[in-house]
Amino acid sequence: QVQLVESGGGLVQPGGSLSLSCAASGTIVSVYVMGWYRQSPGKQRELVATIFRTGNTNYADSVKGRFTISRDNAKNTVYLQMNSLKPEDTAIYYCNRRPPLEYWGQGTQVTVSS
Numbered sequence: 001q002v003q004l005v006e007s008g009g010g011l012v013q014p015g016g017s018l019s020l021s022c023a024a025s026g027t028i029v030s031v032y033v034m035g036w037y038r039q040s041p042g043k044q045r046e047l048v049a050t051i052f053r054t055g056n057t058n059y060a061d062s063v064k065g066r067f068t069i070s071r072d073n074a075k076n077t078v079y080l081q082m083n084s085l086k087p088e089d090t091a092i093y094y095c096n097r098r099p100p101l102e103y104w105g106q107g108t109q110v111t112v113s114s
Contacts, residue, residue: 001026001103002024002025002026002027002101002103003024003025003026003105004022004023004024004027004094004095004096004103004104004105005022005023005024005105005106006020006021006022006093006094006095006105006106006107006108007020007021007022007023007108008020008021008108009092009093009108009109009110009111010109010110010111011111011113012085012110012111012112013112013113013114014085014086014087014112014113014114015084015085016085016112017081017082017083017084017085018082018085018110019079019080019081019082020036020079020080020081020082020093020095020108020110021077021078021079022034022036022077022078022079022080022095022105023075023076023077024076024077024078024095025076027097028076029071029073029076029077029078030053030071030073030076031053032053032097032098033050033051033052033053033097033098034050034051034069034071034078034095034096034097034098035047035048035049035050035051035069035095035096035097035098035100036048036049036067036069036078036080036093036094036095037093037094037095037096037100038089038091038092038093038094038110039091039092039094039107040090040091040092045094046060047060047098048060048062048063048067048080048093049063049067049068049069049080050069050098051069051070051071051078057069057070062088063082063089066082066083066084066085067080067081067082067083068080068081068083069081078095080093080095082110085110085112086112087112087113088112089110089112090110090111090112090113091109091110092107092108092109092110093107093108093109093110094107094108
């Protein structure tokens, strides 16, 4: 079965950086369109970054120019490099296919605060 294990979150000051990882098993990240999603308290889960089979990428306007999605096919892992973090980036971050499976991993908490 599919397993998605997110890691790399933490507490960071505004303007700081974090690098998230998503290790996948039971699915091949290079075969499917993969995305990073986030959910803040009281808000719906939103898609923030996508990487297509071609390697092309797409971003939500709120993170464009600050976040970079990538993947390592050999490690079957998807990454999200987050720079110039803002308090409004605080959320639990998840990776999943796009469109997403019903299954979600546990996510990784990102908190941006001074």
